[in-house]
Amino acid sequence: MIAKTLLQILQESKYTTVLSGYAMLEESGYPAIRDGEASYDIEQKYGYSAEEMLSSSFYTARTEQFFSFYRNEILNALDKPPGKGFYEMAELERRGLFNCIITRRIFGLPETAGCKNVINLHGSVYVNYCPRCKKHYSVDYVRSSRRVPICEDCSTVVRPGICLFGEMVDNQVITRAAEEVQKADVLLVLGTNLRTQLCARLVQYYEGQKLVLVKEEPHFSDRYADVVVNERVDDTLEKIIKELGE
Numbered sequence: 001m002i003a004k005t006l007l008q009i010l011q012e013s014k015y016t017t018v019l020s021g022y023a024m025l026e027e028s029g030y031p032a033i034r035d036g037e038a039s040y041d042i043e044q045k046y047g048y049s050a051e052e053m054l055s056s057s058f059y060t061a062r063t064e065q066f067f068s069f070y071r072n073e074i075l076n077a078l079d080k081p082p083g084k085g086f087y088e089m090a091e092l093e094r095r096g097l098f099n100c101i102i103t104r105r106i107f108g109l110p111e112t113a114g115c116k117n118v119i120n121l122h123g124s125v126y127v128n129y130c131p132r133c134k135k136h137y138s139v140d141y142v143r144s145s146r147r148v149p150i151c152e153d154c155s156t157v158v159r160p161g162i163c164l165f166g167e168m169v170d171n172q173v174i175t176r177a178a179e180e181v182q183k184a185d186v187l188l189v190l191g192t193n194l195r196t197q198l199c200a201r202l203v204q205y206y207e208g209q210k211l212v213l214v215k216e217e218p219h220f221s222d223r224y225a226d227v228v229v230n231e232r233v234d235d236t237l238e239k240i241i242k243e244l245g246e
């Protein structure tokens with residue numbers, strides 16, 4: 001029943017912007033390295049928290065340790081394919097129901113699943129560059145590096161194009177994301193609540209009347225949404241696609 005309603009909302013919308021949150025990562029089986037069990041294991045293993053190691057000061061002061069952690073815990077996670085929710089998202093984009101996807105997650109899962117118009121607020125592990133000569137490098141280059149990845153042309157340390165703690169998010173990226181939210185008829189929030197940083201930063205730009213929230217765990221801020229579905233994201237998207245038919 002809810003799938004029918006959601007499909008109708010999407011079909012009536014001229015422009016739908018999607019905010020993709022952390023629960024979609026969890027549904028894909030990616031580790032939540034900043035909280036829960038995984039974060040405890042990381043502190044045991046490295047002697048620092050994931051947040052400390054992903055900070056700009058740590059990157060500068062302990063570059064080799066940063067890359068050891070980054071390769072083992074972040075890049076090795078890429079062996080796991082995106083969960084079905086991301087493939088469903090790509091399918092809905094291909095069929096014209098999703099127009100833009102915005103996320104703070106750095107694993108590039110929407111793109112790997114085939115999504116085209118994606119804004120990565122915090123960058124992506126797939127973007128790596130030399131800060132001095134601007135030469136770009138593949139994620140495999142960084143992954144296969146020993147100690148630290150070095151630019152072939154100028155011997156500078158190659159940097160992942162992600163936003164580290166203590167760094168500002170690129171202003172142009174924020175502006176583009178705000179514009180995508182502002183022009184949306186429907187704002188679809190998937191797998192996150194309205195109090196997370198992703199939403200807190202962007203929902204204020206939304207001027208429409210249909211804020212739709214899909215999130216398994218209820219949250220007190222759900223009442224600010226116009227439509228709430230307390231279900232897994234991947235299950236909900238699957239039902240919408242079934243409803244849509246061939």
Ligand SMILES: [Zn+2]
Nearest residue numbers: 130133151154
């Ligand atoms: Zn260089």
